[in-house]
Amino acid sequence: MKVVLIDDEELARLELRRLLAHHSDVEIIGEADGASAGEDLLKRVRPDLVFLDIQMPGRSGFDLLSILPAPLPRIVFVTAYDAFALRAFDVNAVDYLLKPVHPERLGQTLGRVRSTPAPGAEAEIQHAEPESAVEGEMPFGENDPIFIREGERCWFVPLREVRLFETEGSYTRIHFRGESPLLYRTLAQLEARLPNSLFFRANRAQLVNVTFIEGIESWFSGSLKARLRGGPEVEFSRRQAQYFRSRLSL
Numbered sequence: 001m002k003v004v005l006i007d008d009e010e011l012a013r014l015e016l017r018r019l020l021a022h023h024s025d026v027e028i029i030g031e032a033d034g035a036s037a038g039e040d041l042l043k044r045v046r047p048d049l050v051f052l053d054i055q056m057p058g059r060s061g062f063d064l065l066s067i068l069p070a071p072l073p074r075i076v077f078v079t080a081y082d083a084f085a086l087r088a089f090d091v092n093a094v095d096y097l098l099k100p101v102h103p104e105r106l107g108q109t110l111g112r113v114r115s116t117p118a119p120g121a122e123a124e125i126q127h128a129e130p131e132s133a134v135e136g137e138m139p140f141g142e143n144d145p146i147f148i149r150e151g152e153r154c155w156f157v158p159l160r161e162v163r164l165f166e167t168e169g170s171y172t173r174i175h176f177r178g179e180s181p182l183l184y185r186t187l188a189q190l191e192a193r194l195p196n197s198l199f200f201r202a203n204r205a206q207l208v209n210v211t212f213i214e215g216i217e218s219w220f221s222g223s224l225k226a227r228l229r230g231g232p233e234v235e236f237s238r239r240q241a242q243y244f245r246s247r248l249s250l
Helices: 012-021 035-044 061-067 085-090 102-112 122-126 130-135 188-191 239-246
Strands: 002-006 029-034 050-051 073-080 095-098 144-149 153-160 160-169 171-176 201-205 206-209 213-218 224-226 234-237
Touching: 002 012, 002 061, 012 029, 012 224, 029 035, 035 050, 035 061, 035 102, 050 061, 061 073, 095 102, 130 213, 153 213, 160 188, 188 206, 201 234, 201 239, 234 239
Parallel strands: 002 029, 002 050, 050 073, 073 095
Antiparallel strands: 144 153, 160 171, 160 206, 201 206, 213 224, 224 234
């Protein structure tokens, strides 16, 4: 994986270079200290991936992308601010890293890059089976930010703030911060990417964030009923209630 670093802060580039040195398949083929130097560099080399700062003197990282010819390399934004997250995904960035970059989070990002088609490979992905595409996606960690889109509305929230996923037909509704957009994924597809330390399958239709459970009581036929902070109440099936007790009881 050939990589270019574009950041006006030399210390930030040095730290990212140090972190990337732990990944044997990564080769840094160039660095630039701003958008203008980055433009010149990208005219000479063809990287697989660019780690790009957003706020730089003169032109921003977004400005740089707007003038680069297609096809663009895969982009990961690296910035000290999260205010640009939605716009970053609007320009099809693979990921968005906040400074200081943590090694584990960088590893997750590189995993996503490895499973993202290179520019020009879109036609191959369009003909891929949906389940195969989902299997290639990286699992989320408890503290990972997730990007959610429903129509023209977008959100960028930490996964830990999602209190409930529930089936709605062939799709899944996600509940967080008083919002409940509909995702075009099945519950099983989403469950495969969620950390089981945080989410628990209460029944065939619902996945619960266990940190949102503020009250629980015995229910009919050995089942359980849980009251979630911010609502609603969720019933654990008898089988899942038994598993829940064995997993979380002292």
